[in-house]
Amino acid sequence: MAALPPNGAIKPTGLVPMESKNQDLINRVKQYENIPWCEQYERMISGMLYDSTVEILEVARLRSRKIQKKYIDHLPDDATPTSLGKEREEILRSHVGQLGKGCWIEAPYYFDYGCNISIGDRFYANTNLTILDCGLVTIGHRVMFGPFVSIYAATHETEVASRRDNIEFAREVSIGDDCWIGGSVVILPGVSIGEGCTVAAGSVVTKSVEPWSVVMGMPARVVKKVTPVPPIES
Secondary structure (H helix, E strand, O other), X not given: OOOOOOOOOOOOOOOXXXXXXXXXXXXXXXXXXXXXXXXXXXXXXXXXXXXXXXXXXXXXXXXXXXXXXXHHHOOOOOOOHHHHXXXXXXXXHOOOOEEOOOOEEOOOEEEOOOOOEEEOOOOEEOOOEEEEOOOOEEEOOOOEEOOOOEEEXXXXXXXXXXXXXXXXXXXXXXXXXXXXXXXXXXXXXXOEEOOOOEEOOOOEEOOOEOOOEEEEEOOEEEEEEOOOOOOOOO
16 A cells, blocks of 8 residues: 655645536536536536436446547558548547547547537647546647646545435636646646646646646646747637
């Protein structure tokens, strides 16, 4: 068994479930594809306690795994970089809620639902990307991920009773434009990473990061600021 870190080395996020639905988030996902609408889904993306075992959510997670397998297995003998990119992007588009242009995820990857993820243009992720998208996960334009990046929008109460009943909750995660997330980074629920940020490999991001920052460590802390660049006109 691995040794535990010194007491206080990793601080808890202090998240608690929300008490009412977030209508702004519910309205936002009306623009997404493949949403498993139901009462528990609306509670889930709102950050409320919800039951993850209702049938419609279980079916949605199974659908997600089928698409992941299709994406991973899709490697025709006559594939070229261009043809494979186009074909895999179409598979990915059937999986996520919103997808920009020129996106590439190295296989394999793992999403809980996929439909709660919005990805901007020119996104790249290396192998073994894991996103527990029980909360909404928004990724901006021109974002790059190293291998084994994990985004955990899902969480549980520390009190045991709700976990016994399969009750959990989630928090939204967002990553701004022009970010570079290093290999084996873990991003926890409720975190917002501003535009132009770099997160060093192996970091655990437990709280939101201001734009144009470089962070590293466990938990991640700002070690320097970088020069802001003007936005790219669409």
